[in-house]
Amino acid sequence: MTGPSILVVIPTTGGPLRLRSLNPRPGLPASAAFADGDYRPLPWSGDYARLCAPGGPVARLGGEAGAPHELRLSGSFDAGRSWEVPVCLAHGLSARGARFVGEPAQADLILWATGAVDRDLTLVPGDYALLDKIERSGALLAEAPDVPLAILLPEGPERGEAEAAFRALGRSGALRILQAETVPAAVDALTRPKGADRPKPHRRGRRLVLTAGAVTAACLVGFIGFIALNARQPPVIGSASDPATGSASAEPARRAETDPPAPPAVDEPTPKKPTAIRVEELRAPPGSSCRRVAFGADAPERRPVAPEGGDRLAPTRLGPDLCGLAIAAAPGLRLEIGPELRAAALPPVRLDDGAQGFFLREGGRQNLVYAVQALPEAAAGLEAGASPPGARLIHALTR
Structure with a gap:
């Protein structure tokens, strides 16, 4: 059975990009990313190749994810790593039968995601300019307001406001804000059969409220289930992984009262200054x-x-x-x-x-x-x- 048609949106501060295609290319020495109509790999294509290398993070997503792939986008950007989450999601969905389209009206589902990943495909918290990216994506999302929209956001200072901004779009199609901390978990949530979602325990200090409404979006092995989530999952403030706070322990100050005095300072050689x-x-x-x-x-x-x-x-x-x-x-x-x-x-x-x-x-x-x-x-x-x-x-x- 043919999988659902998905438009993967890669938001940037310069405007949203669209994933045009993702196909295995055994003739390539490594996975490579290209812009439409260009034969030259994009500036960050080397990072994409390392992400998709045999034994690398993307290989964990199954299917042909570990083989060389050709990734085609509607455009490019100069720097940054926020493309990693949507591209990894595309690999995971492709392994489960999804196909990709370039226009909102052609899609059974629009997937909007941003952020970097670590080696275990865990979303890396940070400041990803979410509100700016949402504003610049408005015109694209408005082209098909009745198409279901799925969102995956990393932890960061604007996450709560970003969730509220998506809810304020007033779309007639179902909106799902994925409560996942890893790419595999997000892929599982998107491809889980209707009615299979269950509340899962979350880290202390978080709460998750599920409504009873469920909306069918498309079909991989019969369907993709949507469960409307009307309560956001706020970021954990003050944790060691929170880039905005990074709270420090007071233990060193208490230990200083009993520790022996530090040895006399020894003159260190002056570090060399850089050449021009x-x-x-x-x-x-x-x-x-x-x-x-x-x-x-x-x-x-x-x-x-x-x-x-x-x-x-x-x-x-x-x-x-x-x-x-x-x-x-x-x-x-x-x-x-x-x-x-x-x-x-x-x-x-x-x-x-x-x-x-x-x-x-x-x-x-x-x-x-x-x-x-x-x-x-x-x-x-x-x-x-x-x-x-x-x-x-x-x-x-x-x-």
């Missing part, structure tokens, strides 16, 4: 390839490029394992990269430490010399011998 510009080679690790690195299947090895003298760096050899370059500036400085490197590389991606990653195009592996300049946004102290703000570094790629 840092350039590193991105190389494929042994047994891998630059194609696997570019798709995020393997992490590159990062090797610092040594200074050669003056404003020049030692040349980098264009071996088959050279995938690209990572370039970073000290805090308070911004980078300007020469057009020679930009023309030979894919659009830069932001690496985990904030550096810009320039992965070489297949046709860009040729001798070139480029300049990189750090321009000050505010003056910053540099260690002796470092390139002063505004100075250029020259670097060559050679065969």
Whole structure:
């Protein structure tokens, strides 16, 4: 039996994105994310590949979740991790027979979710700008007010207000705010047969009230059951996981009265101040390839490029394992990269430490010399011998 048609909404502060398709692609070296009409993986595609890697978090959702997939979205965004929850939900629902559509009017169910996950697919609490995302999603949700809407929100400072904002939309279709703390639990709730929902014990300090009304939304093995929830689950305030409070224990203060005095302070060496510009080679690790690195299947090895003298760096050899370059500036400085490197590389991606990653195009592996300049946004102290703000570094790629 054909599963339900689901529109997965990935809200961002720039507006909502729609999940267009999610399909196994055995020909890919790793799972990859693309925007409609583009063959280039999105900037965060490497993170998606790691999320879906064999033995990774998504593999726990069953089906073909551990195989390479092609994820297609209506657009992209520059940074952030709030795409993880809706994408993981899509993998879990796909494993249970759901199919995805791109228009609200085509859907049996609209799923609106946001947030990051940890390795166990638990939602990570945080401030996800929920109210801003809801406001920007209003026009999309209004296109089909009679289609049932399911919501999954992480714990955070705006969760209560966000639940109230969804209830205030006045939709004629059923509204369900999922009370789940993990992606697998949310998938189970969405695919549970009608009438199978039962109140479950919750952590102390929370309460959950269930109404008797139940609405059928669609069918995976016969149907998806909706139970209307008219009481929200407030965030736990003051817990260790609450990013807004992070209460500290008073025990260290009490212990200080009986602990022996601390030993005399020892002079520590002064930490080195950062240089203005840092350039590193991105190389494929042994047994891998630059194609696997570019798709995020393997992490590159990062090797610092040594200074050669003056404003020049030692040349980098264009071996088959050279995938690209990572370039970073000290805090308070911004980078300007020469057009020679930009023309030979894919659009830069932001690496985990904030550096810009320039992965070489297949046709860009040729001798070139480029300049990189750090321009000050505010003056910053540099260690002796470092390139002063505004100075250029020259670097060559050679065969």
